[in-house]
Amino acid sequence: MSRLSRCLRTEVRWDESGDDERPYRASVGGENWSLRLNDFPAQPLYTLFVGAKEIGHVEDWPAAWKRPD
Amino acid sequence: MRPLLVLLLFASAAHADAWDGARAACGPELFSATARKQLNYVIRKHYQKEEAKIPALNRGWSRQGLGPEQRARRAFAFRRALRLECRRMMREPAEVKLVCQRDRKKYGDPNGPTFEWLVRHAKETLKTDDLNAIYENIVVTAEKSNRLVNVGVWFLSWKEWALNGFSGEVKEK
Numbered sequence: 547m548s549r550l551s552r553c554l555r556t557e558v559r560w561d562e563s564g565d566d567e568r569p570y571r572a573s574v575g576g577e578n579w580s581l582r583l584n585d586f587p588a589q590p591l592y593t594l595f596v597g598a599k600e601i602g603h604v605e606d607w608p609a610a611w612k613r614p615d
Numbered sequence: 616m617r618p619l620l621v622l623l624l625f626a627s628a629a630h631a632d633a634w635d636g637a638r639a640a641c642g643p644e645l646f647s648a649t650a651r652k653q654l655n656y657v658i659r660k661h662y663q664k665e666e667a668k669i670p671a672l673n674r675g676w677s678r679q680g681l682g683p684e685q686r687a688r689r690a691f692a693f694r695r696a697l698r699l700e701c702r703r704m705m706r707e708p709a710e711v712k713l714v715c716q717r718d719r720k721k722y723g724d725p726n727g728p729t730f731e732w733l734v735r736h737a738k739e740t741l742k743t744d745d746l747n748a749i750y751e752n753i754v755v756t757a758e759k760s761n762r763l764v765n766v767g768v769w770f771l772s773w774k775e776w777a778l779n780g781f782s783g784e785v786k787e788k
Contacts, residue, residue, distance in 0.1 A: 587662035587701040
C-alpha cells in the first residue's frame with residue numbers, strides 16, 4: 547500500500563491552522579501533517595503534506611479523517 | 616423515537632448553519648437550490664471536460680474575426696461561469712467556505728481571479744506590456760497548466776489502481 551493510501555486510511559483529528567493556504571493541520575504519531583487548499587475545481591481540492599514533504603492530492607475528504615469542530 | 620427526532624433536527628440545524636457560513640463567505644451568486652451535489656472528484660472531471668472545449672471555442676472566435684482581447688474576455692467568462700457552476704455542486708459547506716476565503720485572499724474576489732487580476736498576473740509572468748501577448752496567454756495558460764497537473768493525477772491514479780485498486784481520488788507523489 548502506498549504512503550498516501552495509508553495516510554487516507556489513518557484516523558486523523560484535524561485542527562484549524564488559521565492559514566487560508568493550509569487551513570488544516572494535525573499531529574499524527576509525532577509528525578506534523580497539513581492540508582494545502584488548491585485552485586479547485588481546476589486542481590484537486592487538497593494536497594497532503596507530512597512535515598515539508600508533499601505526499602499527494604486528496605479530492606474528497608476521507609471517512610477516517612475528522613474535521614475540526 | 617423522540618431522541619432520534621431531536622438528534623435529526625439538531626443535525627439539520629447545524630448543517631443549515633454551516634451553509635449560512637459558506638453563503639456569508641462566498642456571496643449569494645454561488646448558491647442554487649437546484650444544483651445537483653456531487654463528489655469533488657466528479658465535479659473536477661466535469662470541469663476538465665468542459666474547460667477542454669476552450670481551444671475549439673477560441674478557434675471559432677478567431678474565425679468570427681474576434682481580436683485577442685475579446686477572445687480572452689470570452690474565455691475568462693466561460694471559465695469563471697464553469698468555476699461557479701462547479702462550486703455550486705460541492706456537497707460540503709465547510710469546503711465551499713474555505714475555497715471562497717482562499718480566493719478572496721489570493722485574488723480579492725471569493726469566486727476566483729478577475730479579468731484584471733489575470734492581466735496583471737500575465738504581465739508579471741511574461742514580463743511584457745504587449746497586451747495582445749497577454750490576452751493570448753489568458754486564453755491558453757490556465758488550460759495548459761491545469762492539463763499538466765491533471766495528466767499527473769490521471770497517471771498516478773492508474774498507478775494507484777494497479778497497486779491498490781482504484782479510488783479515483785488521489786495522486787501519489
